[in-house]
Amino acid sequence: MVKEWKATRIIPEERDRYLSGETDFIDDILITESLRDRPSPDTRRLRDILDKSLSIATLTVDECADLLAVADPEHIALMEQTALSVKKKVYDNRIVTFAPLYMSSKCVNNCSYCGFRSGNGDIERRVLSQEDIHRECSVLAGNIGHKRLIVVYGEHPESDAQYIADSIKTIYSVDEPTRVGRGRIRRVNVNAAPLSIANLGLIREAGLGTYQVFQETYNRELYKRVHPAGTVKSDFRWRLYCMHRALEAGIDDVGIGALFGLGDWRYEILGLLLHSRELEDRFGIGPHTISFPRLVDAQNAPDAHSMVTDAELRRIVTILRLSIPYTGMILTCRENAAMRRDLLPLGVTQTDADSKIGLGAYSRYQDQQEEYRQQFILSDTRSLDEVVRDLANIGYITSFCTAGYRCGRTGKKIMDLLRSGAEGVFCKLNAVITFREWLDDFASEKTIAVGESLIRKEIEEVRSVVSDAMFKEFLESYRKTGEGARDLYF
C-alpha cells in the first residue's frame, strides 16, 4: 500500500509546467560563478547596496554575492547595524512566538540528516490520533498560552492531505479555560511534504495559515546525495515548485527555508534569493517567512553534523535580512539561549518557545527530551514565560497577534504593507493587546513585573504614531482586554 501511495505523489505536469524550456530557476552556473574569487566590495558599493536594503527592495544576485564577499570587520559591523535598522523599520521591536507540534514520525523518505528517516530502526513510529492532537493543543493553548503553531508532518499515507486537513480543524476546535479568559490556537501553520494543487486546496479550505516547505539544499548535486534515489523526496523539482503550486491553489502565505550546514551556506543564501525573486516575479508575492535551521545532531543520521559556525550563522541572518528585507525570519530552539539572544537583533521576527518535538510530548508534561521519539535534539528548552521575560528585559515585545491573516492582510497585500511600513501600526496595537492578554492569562509574577513596564512604554509609543481617534479606540480595546475580553484586534 505504501509503495502504491508513493507512486502517486508526484504529478509530472504540476512539476514541469513552470519550467522555462528545460531549465528551472536555480541557475547553478550563476550561483557558482557569483561566488568564485569575488573581491570584497568597496565602501561606496557596500553603502549603495545597504541603502537599497533600507528602501525594502529585494537585492539582485550580484548585490547579494557582494555582501557574501565582505571580509572587512568594519564593513561586517555596518551590515549588521543596517540589518537591525531594516528589521526595526519593517517589524519594530516585535517578536512573534509559536510552538512546533509534531504529528507523526512515520516517513517514507530516507534523508541522511534526519532522525525520522525510514532507515532509522531505533525510533518509535507513530501518528497522533485526533484525540492525541486535541490533548496536545489543550496544553499548548490552555496551560502554556500559545496562539500560533507550526504543525509538522512526515510524508506518509497515514499523515496525508486529508489527515492534515482533519488535524487543522481539530486544532482550531480546542477552547480551554485560562486564568482570566479562554485559550485557543488562532493560527495553524503547516510544515509538510510538497503536495499536489488539489491537496493544497484541501488544506487551505481547512484553515491553513502559512504553508512551509524547506528545499533543504539548493545545490542539486548535494540534494541528490542526501536524498537517496527512489524516495519521493529525491525529486528536486517537485519540491522546488511546491510554492508555485501553493500559490496557484490560493495559499498566499508561503514559507521557504534551507537546512544550513549540509553544504556551502553561501550557496543556500543565493538559492533562497533566487527562489524569492522567482515567486515575486511570477506571482507578485515573495516568501512570507524564511527559515534558516542549522543542522543539529539527530539519532542514527549520518549527515547530521553542521559545518556552519556561530559567526557564519550571524552572517547568514544578516545577509538574508538585507537581501529580502520584507520577509519574516524564523529562529528556533535548535539554537541555545545565548545564540538566540545574539541573533535576534540581526533581523529575526519569529521564534518558538517551550518547544517539545517528541510525539505527544506536551501532554506528557515531561521536561527531558525523548531521543527515540523526536527528529533532532533541541538546545533551548526554556519555558515560554522565561523567553517572554528575557525578551522583555532586552526591549522586545512578544506578539501573540494573529489578526493580520484574519483581516485579509496576507499575500501581496501584506507584502506591500510591510514594504511601506504601514503594517507596523496595526501590528503595534495588536502586539500590546495580545501581550496584555497573555500576561493576565499565563505570566508569572516576575514576568508580569517586567511586562508591565514594557507595556507602559509601548502605549506611549502608540500615542505618538496614531491619530487621537485611533488612540482612543485602542485604549478602549486595551481596557476591555484588561477586564477579560479576548481576541480584540485592529
Ligand code: SF4
Ligand atoms: S527530513 Fe522530512 S522527509 Fe526527510 S526523512 Fe525526515 S521527516 Fe522524512
